[in-house]
Amino acid sequence: MRYTGVDKGKTYSIEYSFFKREWKPSGRVGRKIYVIPSSLSFVKKEETDIKDLQDLRRFLSIEIEEKFGDALWDVRLEEGKYCLTIFRKFLPPEDFYALDAEVFALARLSKVLKEKDCFVLDLGKAKTTLVEIRDGELISYRVVLKGGDFIEDFVSSKLGITKEEARDIKFKEGVANPQVRTAFEKILQSLNKNLKEEKVLLSGGLSKLKGIESYIGKPLKNPYVDPELNSAFGASLKYIYRDCSPDFRRDELSSKEIKWIAAVAGFSFVLFLLSNVAIHLLEKRIVKSIREIEKREFKKVFPELPPIAVRDQVKSIVEKKQFPLTEKFLMLAPYLEEGIKIYKIHYEKNILRIEGEAKSKENLSALEIKKLKKLKEGGYEFEIEVK
Numbered sequence: 001m002r003y004t005g006v007d008k009g010k011t012y013s014i015e016y017s018f019f020k021r022e023w024k025p026s027g028r029v030g031r032k033i034y035v036i037p038s039s040l041s042f043v044k045k046e047e048t049d050i051k052d053l054q055d056l057r058r059f060l061s062i063e064i065e066e067k068f069g070d071a072l073w074d075v076r077l078e079e080g081k082y083c084l085t086i087f088r089k090f091l092p093p094e095d096f097y098a099l100d101a102e103v104f105a106l107a108r109l110s111k112v113l114k115e116k117d118c119f120v121l122d123l124g125k126a127k128t129t130l131v132e133i134r135d136g137e138l139i140s141y142r143v144v145l146k147g148g149d150f151i152e153d154f155v156s157s158k159l160g161i162t163k164e165e166a167r168d169i170k171f172k173e174g175v176a177n178p179q180v181r182t183a184f185e186k187i188l189q190s191l192n193k194n195l196k197e198e199k200v201l202l203s204g205g206l207s208k209l210k211g212i213e214s215y216i217g218k219p220l221k222n223p224y225v226d227p228e229l230n231s232a233f234g235a236s237l238k239y240i241y242r243d244c245s246p247d248f249r250r251d252e253l254s255s256k257e258i259k260w261i262a263a264v265a266g267f268s269f270v271l272f273l274l275s276n277v278a279i280h281l282l283e284k285r286i287v288k289s290i291r292e293i294e295k296r297e298f299k300k301v302f303p304e305l306p307p308i309a310v311r312d313q314v315k316s317i318v319e320k321k322q323f324p325l326t327e328k329f330l331m332l333a334p335y336l337e338e339g340i341k342i343y344k345i346h347y348e349k350n351i352l353r354i355e356g357e358a359k360s361k362e363n364l365s366a367l368e369i370k371k372l373k374k375l376k377e378g379g380y381e382f383e384i385e386v387k
Contacts, residue, residue: 001016001018001030001031001239002014002015002016002026002029002031002247003016003026003030003031003033003097003236003238003239003240004029004031004032004033004236005033005035005100005105005231005232005233005234005235005236005237005238005303006032006033006034006035006232006235007035007102007229007231007232007235007241008035010228010229010231010232010361011029011232011238012025012225012229012232012235012236013025013027013028013029013030013239014026014240015030016239016240018059021232023237023240025141025224025274031097031098032093032095032096032097032234033097033099033235033236033238034092034093034098034099034100035094035100035101035102035176035231035232035234035235036087036090036098036099036102036103037102037127038101038103038122038129039125039127039140039143039145040087040088040089040090040141041085041086041087041088041101041102041103041180042068042084042085042086043083043084043085043086043101043103043104043138043141044083044084044085045081045082045084045138045139046081046082046084047080047081048077048080048081048082049080050077050078050082050247050374051146053075053077056075056082057075058115058375059169060073060084061380064084064086067090069087071083071086071088072086072087072088072090072099073086073087074246075246076244076245076246076247078244081244081302082116083244083245083246084246085101085104085245085246087099087101092248092342093196097249098162098238098239098247098248098249099248100234100235100238100245101245101247102122102129102147102231103129103131103138103141104138104234104243104245105230105232105233105235105237105238106120106129106131106203106231106234107131107133107137107138107234107243108115108234108237108238108241108243109230109234110133110136110200110201111136111204111237111241111243112222112224112234112237112238112241113131113201113220113222114135114197115220116134116136116199117133117134117135117199118133118198118199118200118201118220119131119132119133119193119195119198119199119200119201120133120200120201120203120206120230120232121195121200121201121202121203121207122203122204122207123147123187123202123203123204123205123206123209123212123232124147124148124204124205125145125147125148125149125204125205125206126145126146126147126148126149126206127143127144127145127146128143128144128146128187128191128206128365129141129142129144129149129159130191130193130285131141132145137243137244138243139242142191142192142193142317143345143380144187144190144191145341145343146187146190146343146345147187147204147206148170148205148206150183150186150187151166151170151180151183151184151187151206151217151240152166152167152170153166153375153376153377154179154182154186155169155170155177155180155183155379156178156376158179158182160180161292163266165266170209171209173260174209174210174211174212175209175210175211175212175214176210176211180209181211184209184212184215188215190343190344191377195215195216195217196215196216196217197217197218198216198217198218199217199218200217200218200219200220201221201222201230202216202217202219202220202221203222203227203230203231203283204227204228204230205228207227208227210225221308222331227351242293250345256360266342271292304334338363339358339359339360339363340356340357340363340364341356341357342354342355342356343355343356343357344356350387351385351386351387352385352386352387353370353383353384353385353387354383354384354385355382355383356377356380356381356382357379357380357381357382358379358380359378359379360379360380360381361380364380364382367382367384368384368385369382369383370383370384370385371376371383
């Protein structure tokens with residue numbers, strides 16, 4: 001069997017023998033497994049009492065549609081636990097065989113390298129992803145929308161030079177340059193994790209930055225591929241090193257095969273399919289109606305709160321123990337308009353501090369801004385406090 005991991009324009013293919021249970025690199029394209037960037041993914045692992053996968057799907061579908069809209073999602077259920085993955089703003093290519101969240105593709109590298117407990121730090125052009133692996137499984141991840149471009153912009157702004165000149169400094173001097181070092185440390189601070197005593201697999205093009213090993217306890221390298229290919233490499237191994245990642249598989253039956261099955265099974269089979277489709281459509285209409293009623297009644301009782309994730313909000317409100325952080329988020333939620341990106345959230349001494357970026361000042365008009373800085377490439381960097 002041949003599989004090909006696809007990470008944007010980068011690909012990696014492997015051949016796998018089920019008899020020998022061995023894989024090897026391949027120069028030919030196989031079944032394509034596309035990597036979905038961590039910035040477009042949401043992964044949740046939870047325990048559940050639900051034992052039937054279809055029951056679990058119905059249970060989750062209501063909340064997913066309410067919180068994420070018409071998002072692409074799949075779930076895997078194993079031994080009282082489920083792993084849910086949601087992709088936003090992603091349209092699968094026509095030739096995909098399966099989809100893979102980038103955090104799973106990166107976490108899978110630990111199985112290849114036989115490192116049960118480690119981190120994977122993927123340093124890219126526009127984002128940085130930190131994946132934590134314990135006992136060979138993904139347990140947490142963090143994504144920061146800062147990468148190589150952020151360092152170049154920072155150096156360019158501080159030294160008053162072009163971005164091309166800043167790029168040369170970044171590659172030639174690395175963190176030995178004070179401005180490059182400051183920018184890189186800002187990225188690490190955004191991840192809020194000290195890696196100086198950890199095993200860390202360095203991944204992504206920016207992982208070649210000179211001197212960054214000094215920030216890592218024990219740097220690890222993938223001997224099989226260059227750092228830029230780690231995500232594609234990990235995705236190609238999705239069905240070799242199994243984990244809890246959902247399949248996101250395209251139906252393998254062709255239209256010709258479906259017609260043949262329908263002809264063989266006869267009219268009763270077609271009628272059965274149509275009745276199931278009708279039930280599914282009716283179920284969706286009923287669920288939608290119930291949700292609309294929930295939102296309408298919620299708005300009557302809590303006119304100051306947005307009718308989003310109604311059940312979660314009601315649950316947090318009626319619980320005896322009130323959490324100050326939740327209350328602050330609820331206060332802030334109605335004012336986070338489209339065009340606002342959040343980079344960092346800090347909560348200490350009952351003060352919620354948020355750093356982010358907005359396209360224009362109008363996006364921030366309803367917020368009390370503590371710090372505001374105009375960015376050279378357009379937009380504004382801001383900091384707000386909710387006390």
